[in-house]
Structure formats: C-alpha cells, structure tokens
Amino acid sequence: MVDLPRASAAKESAETTRHPRIAVVWSVLSAEIERFGAGTGATLRILDVGGGSGGFAVPLAELGHDVTVVEPSANALASLRQRAADADVTDRVVAHQADLDELLDVVDPGTADLVLCHSVLEMVDYPDTALDILAKVCAPGGAVSILVANRIAAVFGKALSGQFGTALDLLVHVDGVVEGRDTMKRRFETATLTALVGGSGLVTEQVHGVGVVGDLIPASAAQSDTGAGEALREFELATAARVPFRDMATRIHLLARKPMR
Ligand SMILES: C[S@@+](CC[C@H](N)C(=O)[O-])C[C@H]1O[C@@H](n2cnc3c(N)ncnc32)[C@H](O)[C@@H]1O
Structure with missing residues (x-):
C-alpha cells in the first residue's frame, strides 16, 4: 500500500488551515462546526459555491463532513477530484458543474448546514440575487460564510506601491474597480457587504478582516511553518475583529445565520 500521497495531502490540508493569510476564516469555520456539533461530532452538510479546486472543501471533508461543491469551471473540478482522491475523501465530496445562478437546479432548498461562498461575489452579475439564492439553500439555523475582496485594501495597496491614479480610480x-481593466466586477466594504447580506434575510453574526497586513509583506514572512509565520498568524487573529484593522484587510469575511423561521 502506498501511503505517501495521503500523508502529503494531510500535510497540505494542515498547512492550508493554519496559513497566516487564511487562519482567521478557518478559525471562524472551526467554531461554527464545533457549535453545530456541540461535542457530538455531528456530520455537517456543507455546500461550497464556487469552491474551485477544493481548498476549503477537501480539508472540510477530511474533518468528516459531507461536502458538495458547485463550480462552473471544468478544470477546477478536475483538480478538486484529484485533491479529494489524494486525501482519500472522494466518498464525502460531491461535485456539480454549475454557476451560482443555477444552484437551485442542483441543490435542494434548505439543505445545507453551512454554505461557503468564498471569492465569488466579486464575479457574479447580481450579488443581491446571489445572496437570495445562498439564503434559500441554507437550512434554517444554518450559516453562510462569505469572503470578498475589500475595496479599502485595494486602494491602500495601489497607493503604497506609488500607483496613486489607480488608487484614486x-x-x-461605485463598485471599487478600475473601469475596463479589472479582474473583478466589484469590491466591497464592510458596510456595503453587511447591508447586502441583510437584504437577503440572513443575519450577520461576525465580520472579520482577512489579511490585515499579510498581503502587504513579503511572502517569505508569511510562511506558515516558520516562527515569523506563526507570529504573523497570531497578529492576524488578534487584529481581525478590531476596527480599524478589520476594515483595512485585503478581504472581508462575514458569517451570517438563517433564522429558524
Ligand atoms: C478565486 S476562486 C475561489 C475558489 C474557492 N472558493 C476558494 O476560496 O478557494 C473563484 C471561483 O469562483 C468560480 N466562479 C466564478 N464565477 C462564478 C459564478 N458565477 N458562480 C459560481 N462560481 C463562480 C470560479 O470558477 C473560481 O473557481
């Protein structure tokens, strides 16, 4: 039996969840999973919309949860399947090739205990409609985890690199993008994101900044397996919920709950 791929897959997942740049999101998700299970170790039905190659889905399946990934890119789905196979969690990961707009064609309403929508709302045509769909697939009492790009950080990043014209653009x-030459359709700010989420009937419980300084410093200082990386991780966790640090981070993470009725 060859067990090296599994060992390296487990190491990769551990590094993913502890990486300073994303540690805050994993900390919120871990607490939500703990809350749901309340010590019983219950299996969650997790839906990862725009889940890409499984950077979140596979580690969540490794924790023993049933994960459905809905993702339009065939290439990303191929990578997801390989990653799931390497981690030996193929039986806990279901994949559908579909767009967020088509979500209700492949997933029944009210069936996900935890819905992830990470780095996708920047790309969709209508974020308010997208939020309504995410709220529909979430089970009453379940949670929706949203990660989006922050306009403030983009402005800061460009200004710090001397690109003041782009920073001002x-x-x-109105959407925090550079018209005609941006990779995103929009960026968010904490207030605009919470207002959008509120419009879908979901109730915002937590907002964190992800990457308060992590994306402004050299990659070598952010490696998860070094002392400096560990110090950065602690710094990111300590500042993530504190204004103004929270509102300056590269990305905004929001956890919202669907009311029981
Ligand atoms: C930056 S990646 C993020 C992947 C994953 N959520 C993560 O955080 O690692 C964005 C993903 O969203 C997907 N995507 C883009 N537009 C989408 C849409 N309208 N509906 C669903 N997924 C979409 C892309 O194919 C891509 O896999």
Missing part, C-alpha cells in the same frame, strides 16, 4: 468608482 478604485476609491471613487
């Missing part, structure tokens, strides 16, 4: 554009 990002600052004044």
